[in-house]
Amino acid sequence: MKNFLFSLGALLCVLCIGPASAAEKPEPNYVDAATLTLVNKPHATKQPFHRVEVADYPDLSKTVRLYYTYSTGVAVVFRTDSRTISARWTTTDRKPSTHMTGLSQKGMDLYIKRDGEWVFAGIARPGLGADHKATLVEHMDGTEKECLLYLPLFDEVKTLEIGVDAGARIEAAPNPFRHRIVVIGSSITHGTGLSRPGMAYPAQLERATGFEFVNLGASGQCKMEQFFAHVAAACEADAFLFDSFSNPSAQQIEERLEPFVATIRAAHPTTPLIFLQTEVRESRNFNDKIRKFEDDKRAASEAGMQRLLKQDKNIYFLNPGMPLGDDHDATVDGVHPSDLGHGRILEVIRPQIVKILKKHDIR
Amino acid sequence: MKNFLFSLGALLCVLCIGPASAAEKPEPNYVDAATLTLVNKPHATKQPFHRVEVADYPDLSKTVRLYYTYSTGVAVVFRTDSRTISARWTTTDRKPSTHMTGLSQKGMDLYIKRDGEWVFAGIARPGLGADHKATLVEHMDGTEKECLLYLPLFDEVKTLEIGVDAGARIEAAPNPFRHRIVVIGSSITHGTGLSRPGMAYPAQLERATGFEFVNLGASGQCKMEQFFAHVAAACEADAFLFDSFSNPSAQQIEERLEPFVATIRAAHPTTPLIFLQTEVRESRNFNDKIRKFEDDKRAASEAGMQRLLKQDKNIYFLNPGMPLGDDHDATVDGVHPSDLGHGRILEVIRPQIVKILKKHDIR
Numbered sequence: 063m064k065n066f067l068f069s070l071g072a073l074l075c076v077l078c079i080g081p082a083s084a085a086e087k088p089e090p091n092y093v094d095a096a097t098l099t100l101v102n103k104p105h106a107t108k109q110p111f112h113r114v115e116v117a118d119y120p121d122l123s124k125t126v127r128l129y130y131t132y133s134t135g136v137a138v139v140f141r142t143d144s145r146t147i148s149a150r151w152t153t154t155d156r157k158p159s160t161h162m163t164g165l166s167q168k169g170m171d172l173y174i175k176r177d178g179e180w181v182f183a184g185i186a187r188p189g190l191g192a193d194h195k196a197t198l199v200e201h202m203d204g205t206e207k208e209c210l211l212y213l214p215l216f217d218e219v220k221t222l223e224i225g226v227d228a229g230a231r232i233e234a235a236p237n238p239f240r241h242r243i244v245v246i247g248s249s250i251t252h253g254t255g256l257s258r259p260g261m262a263y264p265a266q267l268e269r270a271t272g273f274e275f276v277n278l279g280a281s282g283q284c285k286m287e288q289f290f291a292h293v294a295a296a297c298e299a300d301a302f303l304f305d306s307f308s309n310p311s312a313q314q315i316e317e318r319l320e321p322f323v324a325t326i327r328a329a330h331p332t333t334p335l336i337f338l339q340t341e342v343r344e345s346r347n348f349n350d351k352i353r354k355f356e357d358d359k360r361a362a363s364e365a366g367m368q369r370l371l372k373q374d375k376n377i378y379f380l381n382p383g384m385p386l387g388d389d390h391d392a393t394v395d396g397v398h399p400s401d402l403g404h405g406r407i408l409e410v411i412r413p414q415i416v417k418i419l420k421k422h423d424i425r
Numbered sequence: 426m427k428n429f430l431f432s433l434g435a436l437l438c439v440l441c442i443g444p445a446s447a448a449e450k451p452e453p454n455y456v457d458a459a460t461l462t463l464v465n466k467p468h469a470t471k472q473p474f475h476r477v478e479v480a481d482y483p484d485l486s487k488t489v490r491l492y493y494t495y496s497t498g499v500a501v502v503f504r505t506d507s508r509t510i511s512a513r514w515t516t517t518d519r520k521p522s523t524h525m526t527g528l529s530q531k532g533m534d535l536y537i538k539r540d541g542e543w544v545f546a547g548i549a550r551p552g553l554g555a556d557h558k559a560t561l562v563e564h565m566d567g568t569e570k571e572c573l574l575y576l577p578l579f580d581e582v583k584t585l586e587i588g589v590d591a592g593a594r595i596e597a598a599p600n601p602f603r604h605r606i607v608v609i610g611s612s613i614t615h616g617t618g619l620s621r622p623g624m625a626y627p628a629q630l631e632r633a634t635g636f637e638f639v640n641l642g643a644s645g646q647c648k649m650e651q652f653f654a655h656v657a658a659a660c661e662a663d664a665f666l667f668d669s670f671s672n673p674s675a676q677q678i679e680e681r682l683e684p685f686v687a688t689i690r691a692a693h694p695t696t697p698l699i700f701l702q703t704e705v706r707e708s709r710n711f712n713d714k715i716r717k718f719e720d721d722k723r724a725a726s727e728a729g730m731q732r733l734l735k736q737d738k739n740i741y742f743l744n745p746g747m748p749l750g751d752d753h754d755a756t757v758d759g760v761h762p763s764d765l766g767h768g769r770i771l772e773v774i775r776p777q778i779v780k781i782l783k784k785h786d787i788r
Contacts, residue, residue: 157553158521158523158527158553159527160521160526160527160528160531160532160550160551160552160553161526161527161528161548161550162526163523163524163525163526163757164521164522164523164524165523165524165757165758168523169523174710174711176710181710181711181753182707182710182753182754182756182759183710183711184708184711184712184759185524185757185758185759187523187524187758188523189523190520190521190523199711199712200712200714201712201713201714201715202711202712202713203711203713207711255620257524257618257620257757257758257763257764258757258758260754261754261763266754344545345547347537347539347544347545347546348537348544348546348547348562348565348566348570349547349562349563349564349565350564350565350566351563351564352564390544390545391545391623391624391629391764391768392764393545394526394528394548394620394621394764395528395548395550395620395621396545396547396548400620400624400763400764400765401620401754401755401757401763401764401765401766402763402764402765402768403764405754405765
């Protein structure tokens with residue numbers, strides 16, 4: 063097994079032309095990422111890489127409490143003139159899931175600004191346990207660069223250090239994103255099934271629009287329980303995006319949608335609330351039980367939203383909200399959109415979201 | 426840990442509405458998949474789920490020998506009227522890689538024919554070890570269906586049984602694919618980075634065209650060594666597709682391309698040989714060393730192919746052969762195209778491949 067993993071590693075090195083083994087290279091100078099700029103958080107937290115201060119919300123369910131300690135959506139922003147960027151970090155020793163890459167669970171991806179655009183620069187490939195070390199990119203030209211590093215989607219980051227060359231500068235950069243849109247949702251928002259952290263649709267929207275998108279997706283959750291509304295109520299946000307119809311049943315939607323919105327409206331009376339209709343699941347293609355459940359759920363969402371749209375001019379409903387195309391190949395497992403699925407969703411909803419936000423002077 | 430995995434499993438069940446735990450359901454009747462129809466193999470093998478009889482090729486490198494015992498690209502074709510389709514299977518206990526899903530490494534995906542098209546029906550989610558058991562789809566309508574089950578991309582399948590309801594029929598179906606196109610290539614062909622087995626581009630081409638595509642991709646390999654040419658020479662094939670410029674250096678391309686083709690031409694004098702130019706790697710975006718290596722390699726491929734195209738009218742060169750779009754987001758890790766990347770590649774090359782094959786009466 064070790065031999066196999068070594069061979070696989072060696073082969074990948076050949077395929078990627080490196081990174082060479084750490085032993086051959088000088089050890090980088092590491093800085094604590096908590097001293098740099100952390101973006102995409104609704105508020106500061108005691109543990110810097112948590113996305114929500116879970117102690118402030120005693121009514122959270124146990125699962126959501128756990129997931130909100132994950133670094134999902136959180137990114138580190140910094141400037142450096144280093145020719146090499148490395149990282150060493152620790153997570154829990156949670157075992158890998160079989161429907162996600164380790165890279166999206168415990169790894170990171172780096173983007174560098176070039177000609178005004180965030181361009182993919184490299185990944186931090188995690189190990190299988192709790193301790194990780196990786197070279198993200200090397201052999202760069204040594205000019206100063208603005209860097210955006212997305213943290214793991216499905217694990218708690220306990221420590222994180224960014225490594226640069228001896229003699230290179232690294233410093234916190236200002237938050238490059240303006241406004242703040244908070245996204246509350248299911249596993250689809252959380253990023254289940256994606257290849258790497260920066261491919262989650264809130265992160266893609268952020269890089270494309272320049273607006274800060276906070277990812278509060280929670281896998282298997284977000285059935286419009288009141289505790290999600292309490293979290294939303296406490297967020298400073300210029301707009302909200304909701305993937306809130308992916309997990310509840312038709313009955314839950316009928317019972318919960320209005321009280322969910324009422325709690326948020328008490329704190330944010332006129333903030334735009336954009337609801338995404340859920341996807342048409344591929345798991346229903348031949349399964350008649352899923353088909354019925356999903357059809358009922360989608361009908362309940364539509365009926366509920368029609369009622370709300372009549373009452374509140376700052377509420378929006380994108381339907382379809384998660385269009386996956388018609389070839390049935392855009393999910394990993396019949397439920398979770400792959401990178402292909404998130405790409406197709408964004409192609410349709412991004413211009414609509416931009417238009418709505420512009421109407422509210424978010425531009 | 427166990428608690429976490431259990432919770433995650435339970436949540437996924439909620440999200441997917443099942444499958445319920447095996448304990449609640451009657452045990453299926455299992456049949457050995459080796460008694461059904463196995464497609465996408467260049468020839469029969471002693472171990473039915475190997476793709477190549479490696480003993481026949483003593484000159485294979487150790488790594489390629491290992492990879493050719495994997496079930497990459499191989500699929501089982503059968504008919505059943507069962508309302509539920511399950512599987513139990515064994516692989517090696519190889520640890521998961523961190524840049525692929527377990528699903529694509531050790532899992533399977535099922536397609537069912539509907540109105541003349543292969544439509545995604547479900548996945549067989551593997552465990553983390555060597556023994557696996559899964560329900561692929563349930564609550565179906567009980568009419569007879571033609572099924573296509575792709576086997577794991579990155580492991581050896583030692584045993585595989587398909588499970589159906591008590592009293593349901595299951596039987597071998599004729600190979601639904603006509604002609605045979607053999608694809609020889611790198612990790613990109615092998616499917617590194619994909620979410621599930623059926624998303625590899627040869628499998629997608631197969632479902633879209635109705636032609637049988639045999640996947641002989643080998644991760645990190647295919648630098649046009651003579652042993653790959655010997656394998657190709659021994660295949661019964663109506664056409665070949667080569668992803669042979671992804672891994673070799675410029676020098677290797679200059680030295681090996683002509684002898685590689687010469688060995689194949691000795692066995693297949695006029696069979697169409699379609700070469701794909703390799704992708705423009707995202708790992709070169711900021712890494713000047715990779716950029717130089719890749720530019721040189723691509724130039725050598727173009728020069729070499731120009732020479733060959735003048736000598737042989739049945740050789741084709743698709744350039745770009747792996748177009749990934751211009752947003753830098755179509756690879757998992759800067760090297761391996763994700764589902765999004767394979768989708769973009771196919772959009773461009775599929776019509777060109779279909780046109781070339783048609784010219785050779787492969788239609």
